[in-house]
Amino acid sequence: MATHFFGLTSRTYKYSHAVGRAEFAGTGFRNPTDMAIAADGTVYICNRSYENRPDGVHITVVTMDEEYITEFGSYGEADGEFMWPTSVALDSKGNLFLADEWLNRITKFTKDGEFVSKWGVAGSGDGELKGPSGLAIDADDNIFVVDAGNNRVQKFSLDGKYISQFGSEGSADGQFNNPWGIALDGEGHIYIADWRNDRIQKFTADGKWEASIGSTGSGIGQLNRPNGLAIDADGDIYVADWMNNRVQVFAPDGRYITEFHGNAELSKWGRDKLAANPDMIRQRSLAYANNPGYGQGLAHPCAVKIDPQGRIVIIDHTRNRLQVYIKEAEPALV
Amino acid sequence: MAEQDIALMAHLLRRAGFGASRDEIEAKATQGYDSVVQELLNPETQEAVPEDLLIRYNPSYYEAAAIENNVQQWVWRMINSPRQLQEKVTLFWHMIFCAGHSKIDSGQEMGLMVDIFRQNGMGKFDDLLLKLSTNPGMMYYLDNTESHKANLNENYGRELLELFSLGVGMDEDFNYSEDDVKACARAFTGWNIAPSYPPFPHGRSPWVFRFDPADHDSSDKTFLGETGNWNGEDIIRIACKRPATARFLARHLYNYFVADEPQIPAWRLTPPRDQAAIEAMEKAYYDSDHSIKAMLEVLFTSDFFKDEAVRYQKVKNPTEMVVSLLRMTGEFKGYQPGLFEASQEPKYMGMDLMNPPTVEGWHTGREWIDSGTLVERINFASDLLGNTELAGVRSLVDRLMGLGAKLTPEQFVNGCLDLTGPVVVTSDTMGQLVGHASQEGDLSHGSDAEESEFTRRTGEMFQMIAATAEFQFE
Numbered sequence: 154m155a156t157h158f159f160g161l162t163s164r165t166y167k168y169s170h171a172v173g174r175a176e177f178a179g180t181g182f183r184n185p186t187d188m189a190i191a192a193d194g195t196v197y198i199c200n201r202s203y204e205n206r207p208d209g210v211h212i213t214v215v216t217m218d219e220e221y222i223t224e225f226g227s228y229g230e231a232d233g234e235f236m237w238p239t240s241v242a243l244d245s246k247g248n249l250f251l252a253d254e255w256l257n258r259i260t261k262f263t264k265d266g267e268f269v270s271k272w273g274v275a276g277s278g279d280g281e282l283k284g285p286s287g288l289a290i291d292a293d294d295n296i297f298v299v300d301a302g303n304n305r306v307q308k309f310s311l312d313g314k315y316i317s318q319f320g321s322e323g324s325a326d327g328q329f330n331n332p333w334g335i336a337l338d339g340e341g342h343i344y345i346a347d348w349r350n351d352r353i354q355k356f357t358a359d360g361k362w363e364a365s366i367g368s369t370g371s372g373i374g375q376l377n378r379p380n381g382l383a384i385d386a387d388g389d390i391y392v393a394d395w396m397n398n399r400v401q402v403f404a405p406d407g408r409y410i411t412e413f414h415g416n417a418e419l420s421k422w423g424r425d426k427l428a429a430n431p432d433m434i435r436q437r438s439l440a441y442a443n444n445p446g447y448g449q450g451l452a453h454p455c456a457v458k459i460d461p462q463g464r465i466v467i468i469d470h471t472r473n474r475l476q477v478y479i480k481e482a483e484p485a486l487v
Numbered sequence: 488m489a490e491q492d493i494a495l496m497a498h499l500l501r502r503a504g505f506g507a508s509r510d511e512i513e514a515k516a517t518q519g520y521d522s523v524v525q526e527l528l529n530p531e532t533q534e535a536v537p538e539d540l541l542i543r544y545n546p547s548y549y550e551a552a553a554i555e556n557n558v559q560q561w562v563w564r565m566i567n568s569p570r571q572l573q574e575k576v577t578l579f580w581h582m583i584f585c586a587g588h589s590k591i592d593s594g595q596e597m598g599l600m601v602d603i604f605r606q607n608g609m610g611k612f613d614d615l616l617l618k619l620s621t622n623p624g625m626m627y628y629l630d631n632t633e634s635h636k637a638n639l640n641e642n643y644g645r646e647l648l649e650l651f652s653l654g655v656g657m658d659e660d661f662n663y664s665e666d667d668v669k670a671c672a673r674a675f676t677g678w679n680i681a682p683s684y685p686p687f688p689h690g691r692s693p694w695v696f697r698f699d700p701a702d703h704d705s706s707d708k709t710f711l712g713e714t715g716n717w718n719g720e721d722i723i724r725i726a727c728k729r730p731a732t733a734r735f736l737a738r739h740l741y742n743y744f745v746a747d748e749p750q751i752p753a754w755r756l757t758p759p760r761d762q763a764a765i766e767a768m769e770k771a772y773y774d775s776d777h778s779i780k781a782m783l784e785v786l787f788t789s790d791f792f793k794d795e796a797v798r799y800q801k802v803k804n805p806t807e808m809v810v811s812l813l814r815m816t817g818e819f820k821g822y823q824p825g826l827f828e829a830s831q832e833p834k835y836m837g838m839d840l841m842n843p844p845t846v847e848g849w850h851t852g853r854e855w856i857d858s859g860t861l862v863e864r865i866n867f868a869s870d871l872l873g874n875t876e877l878a879g880v881r882s883l884v885d886r887l888m889g890l891g892a893k894l895t896p897e898q899f900v901n902g903c904l905d906l907t908g909p910v911v912v913t914s915d916t917m918g919q920l921v922g923h924a925s926q927e928g929d930l931s932h933g934s935d936a937e938e939s940e941f942t943r944r945t946g947e948m949f950q951m952i953a954a955t956a957e958f959q960f961e
Contacts, residue, residue: 174687174688174689175686175687175688175689175690181688184546184547186546201546201547202547203545203547203553203555203556203827204555204559204824204825204826204827205553205555205556205559205827206553236824237544237824254544255823255824331540331543333543348543349539378539378543396539419688420688422688423687423688423689426687426688427687427688430685430687432685433685433686433687436682436683436684436685437684437685439682440682440683440684440685440692441684442682443681443682444681444692447684447692448684448689448692452549452550453542453546453549453550455546470546470549471549471550471690472689472690473689473690474689
């Protein structure tokens with residue numbers, strides 16, 4: 154009966170499942186950098202791939218149950234193409250916006266992947282972009298662009314009209330060093346992954362600094378180049394702690410809660426792939442016996458989102474899959 | 488600044504690195520030769536490559552599986568790393584400790600092996616050989632994974648002695664016997680690799696060295712006259728003590744950094760080109776407890792290295808050709824698309840990085856050049872140097888204009904040769920270049936039309952220089 158609880162005890166998490174495998178097309182992902190999850194649970198995965206495999210550059214559309222829907226977009230500079238995609242976000246109508254940090258532009262697609270429009274001018278003036286990374290769209294359909302190379306966040310209308318900006322280069326409160334990810338909470342606060350300062354900064358909706366979380370390192374609550382982040386309905390903060398190969402969870406006031414290192418089991422598509430390659434089943438089996446933990450862990454997780462069911466969805470970048478966790482009111486039996 | 492200082496610094500940066508832009512050559516010449524040598528020899532005093540930014544803009548470089556990704560990343564480091572000698576030494580070891588992707592079939596393992604050369608290439612030779620001998624890629628490439636106590640495979644044992652340490656022979660004698668090869672191979676039994684995850688469905692896991700004591704031959708072995716229950720580490724210790732190893736390293740370093748030597752199989756019978764230079768480096772090897780850095784320090788501070796007679800006498804290997812041109816013209820500094828194609832250029836010129844033809848490696852010197860590779864070399868060089876829209880080439884044109892309002896054909900050719908090297912050419916070549924320039928007379932750049940013409944003619948002259956025989960050398 155008697156127990157000792159240390160730390161925060163009102164939240165527990167349970168690994169749910171994995172989605173995806175490494176592929177250059179179809180049922181899998183290739184160096185995914187970000188995702189957007191629609192209200193109906195449709196997931197848009199932004200695949201960056203690499204230069205000699207431009208066939209891997211596109212958006213893959215899947216469900217959280219690992220049903221393949223379609224893919225769209227391709228490598229290049231023409232309308233509807235992209236080269237170095239960093240981020241995607243959905244507006245209230247379900248249109249998808251994609252940031253390309255090489256072309257310095259934002260491209261709009263319909264939810265079915267039809268090219269609609271593009272905007273963005275390279276530079277450092279108001280409304281100009283230098284390496285856009287994270288994207289977020291608020292309830293009023295304003296789009297926030299993390300303008301990484303200019304160390305600021307800019308706010309635009311969905312058709313690219315400049316509205317406002319905040320942030321400058323540096324390490325003081327409200328300043329940035331090559332920021333990457335962005336998330337909004339239910340109250341309109343803006344959270345920025347201040348990547349090279351190894352911290353998360355919280356701002357009001359109009360860009361006033363409120364708080365910072367994290368410092369450089371690999372200890373509890375420390376960060377090593379955080380990139381993606383998400384806020385759940387309770388205001389808890391999930392941070393993809395990229396170079397520490399984990400996702401850390403913080404309470405709304407910034408206290409450390411827990412962390413995920415990855416618990417992946419084979420995904421459905423992963424099983425399909427192995428079933429077609431029996432020699433690899435054998436090899437995997439031997440490797441698993443030797444080092445069971447290796448295949449489960451997160452490797453450079455670079456984005457985390459909350460799905461409509463409140464599940465925590467992590468892009469496990471180097472393993473080309475999603476790892477999904479469930480937040481439970483009752484403690485999980487593990 | 489004295490022209491000879493610029494020429495000497497350009498020579499040092501070509502050999503101890505992958506060349507430099509003209510601005511950098513002049514800045515380093517002002518800094519002083521000895522100070523620059525110390526910077527090169529002590530990479531930790533130079534800024535490191537920002538690994539976080541490199542992976543941010545190229546996320547696939549992290550645990551990169553594809554061989555193209557590993558080659559591309561390496562070429563990026565050659566172009567961008569402030570630690571130029573470290574990258575040059577990395578290539579040096581890759582050309583000696585040859586293992587290739589054609590068999591290993593894992594880009595990641597090739598990248599990890601090359602990183603061993605980067606991290607240990609200037610340290611104690613014994614340590615480097617031990618890293619190499621426990622490198623899973625090499626263990627697999629040379630069949631040590633197939634060498635067992637009960638069923639010996641001599642391949643690694645033989646290559647360790649023949650190609651990685653002692654060499655076949657020296658001074659017309661042999662350095663080891665067949666019995667030594669067997670003893671060596673027996674000492675390495677049980678040095679193997681743990682099972683690793685397959686490529687599907689999420690990518691391979693890195694291969695991990697694993698010692699299997701049950702598969703190790705722990706009986707006594709006589710190796711190079713010493714008897715004991717030797718393991719691989721003992722073999723390396725014994726081999727590294729031998730004069731043949733000091734000779735082997737000194738000749739390789741001379742061949743790579745100073746002047747082309749005969750191909751390695753000839754070394755038993757062919758004496759070194761510069762006996763005194765070899766002996767000085769051998770002495771440094773022993774005086775420093777087997778430090779490669781100490782040997783390099785002797786080399787770069789010696790008269791035999793600074794000697795004008797060795798300049799432009801070494802055929803550029805394809806990687807040097809490509810990377811030095813990219814550095815000279817300022818291309819691919821920082822993070823941008825397009826490097827994949829450039830990183831494949833050495834392959835088109837006969838040097839498929841991370842995939843040498845055999846364990847013996849590439850034949851170097853004049854064997855880099857044949858009618859096919861020569862065309863590739865000239866085309867690549869002239870396409871780059873002739874493109875006056877590139878910022879780096881434009882800056883050379885501007886410097887040339889700075890020489891005066893009006894240039895004679897002789898002044899023009901000399902200026903172009905100076906800025907692209909300085910390249911030293913024969914009088915015959917000089918005659919041809921000046922003859923061509925003279926056809927269109929003196930050059931001015933006062934008006935827009937003259938400036939445009941000046942630019943066009945400079946690009947053309949750079950292309951002609953790129954096509955000379957002399958430009959194939961460094």
